[in-house]
Amino acid sequence: QVQLVESGGGLVQPGGSLRLPCVVSGLTLDYYVIGWFRQAPGKEREGVSCISGKDRSTIYDDSVKGRFTISRDNAKKDTVYLQMNSLKPEDTGVYHCAVGTPVPTSQGMCVLAGRRYDYWGQGTQVTVSS
Secondary structure (H helix, E strand, C coil): CCEEEECCCEEECCCCCEEEEEEEECCCHHHCEEEEEEECCCCCCEEEEEEECCCCCEEECCCCCCCEEEEECCCCCCEEEEEECCCCHHHCEEEEEEEECCCCECCECCCCCHHHEEEECCCEEEEECC
């Protein structure tokens, strides 16, 4: 049984940082891609970032480039992190991690399309507010 568990969310002031871990069990991440998605109240879900479990190639949405970093733990190989710096109020939402199969493109091995992901976590709330 595949399970994904996110944590690390909370309330943070604009300009602050958070790190969101996603722990995956039930499969080996070497053969999959892992994505982070977020959904704000009243808005559609949007892709934030993704990483290939095999070659560590990454993709970022333009809205988070230079501020967010996705990585896979070299020691805890079942864990993927989303490091979020310089947070803005528009980053507020429920953040979900998801696992899917690789999709080779000219940019890498993953895409920020939710329909390409098969397994999802319950999410963790991130609120950026003063």
